[in-house]
């Protein structure tokens with residue numbers, strides 16, 4: 001079974017029926033700024049009850065690195081990529097990258113949202129989270 | 142308004158000290174500062190203690206050991222800027238006329254190995270997104286892109302600070318290094334190599350503050366004036382801010398917390414970056430020192446590589462940065478690091494620093510920034 005690392009952050013659709021996952025964000029009804037994850041009040045202007053918005057990309061790569069030693073509380077494999085992707089809704093989002101070699105990435109390259117497996121938990125579930133990666137057309141089929 | 146003077150300083154060296162407790166180190170630093178200031182039991186009316194990992198009532202444990210309690214003792218946590226926060230509260234209380242004399246100290250034993258921060262949500266840890274070095278790496282990569290900084294520049298920051306630190310008996314690393322050695326150390330998070338990152342460690346620092354008009358003159362050692370002690374948090378917008386959000390805006394219009402803090406400190410002191418003679422700034426990694434120089438206004442935005450290459454920030458240069466060796470040489474005990482900078486600068490202004498002395502220094506600035514975000518800027522004069 002697949003379980004999300006945390007409910008309410010992203011959608012994890014069945015690839016056969018609904019191919020594009022999305023990040024669950026908010027858009028402020030006052031200042032228009034987009035936020036991720038969802039919030040009760042706008043971080044920028046404190047207006048309550050922003051409207052929900054789905055962020056699906058694709059975006060462009062803005063910053064990236066790779067983590068070479070397991071950070072605290074992390075049970076998956078190393079190395080893994082971490083980066084910042086600019087999404088068309090006007091927001092930069094931090095997330096894992098499917099590419100762990102910094103030399104294989106370039107500023108501004110297109111990045112798609114993916115749902116990836118982190119590790120198998122003690123109950124035998126695959127724990128999944130969101131990540132960004134180069135478009136699947138260029139990935140090995 | 143009442144002025145504030147620093148009349149005594151004390152340090153427990155920064156490093157790793159098995160069998161020495163957080164309390165032991167705090168006692169050593171506070172005892173030294175009180176002795177220098179000529180202050181004993183009953184001679185101060187409040188104490189503020191910066192610590193992040195010290196646990197409940199760290200300040201009380203230190204002052205109990207010295208037999209000096211009864212006054213308010215307040216523990217302060219503000220990440221890397223915990224000491225700056227303690228100093229800001231103490232100075233404000235003296236300026237407001239609440240106290241004549243206050244003890245401010247910071248003491249810390251950072252956990253060994255990979256440090257778990259309660260700042261992150263459990264899911265962020267599980268997803269691998271609670272990696273402090275990754276955030277340092279991402280910020281460093283952006284700064285490299287926007288300011289034309291290369292790995293060679295980053296290595297030269299380390300070489301400079303380790304050269305300074307070789308003359309500091311309170312530093313963890315008192316051995317010089319080379320560009321080749323820095324670049325040969327393993328990559329932790331691109332573009333940062335191991336030698337470009339400071340080591341979390343242990344240590345303590347303490348100050349005695351007193352109302353300027355009560356300082357008896359001539360006193361020994363000469364008092365240093367605390368011209369500004371400012372703490373600021375972040376304004377949202379930057380995805381790579383020390384507030385460590387998961388998202389940010391696609392422009393970089395929000396001023397950095399360091400810039401907010403520095404602007405307020407310059408105003409409070411009636412001084413500007415051009416008036417400074419010596420700076421101790423946050424160098425948790427080599428890129429952080431260069432970014433700090435830009436955010437503090439020591440150079441134009443994008444000008445930090447040129448500032449470094451000009452030699453200005455080396456000892457003997459126009460504006461030495463981190464003459465103590467910085468956190469890259471001293472290591473970083475969170476609650477003590479900001480006050481450790483202030484102790485160094487007080488000694489610089491008194492002319493007590495021997496081979497690492499900045500000649501003729503009369504105006505000094507200390508800067509710390511970290512998780513929260515918290516940014517502290519302190520300006521000292523003599």
Ligand SMILES: [Zn+2]
Nearest residue numbers: 028031042045
């Ligand atoms: Zn808003």
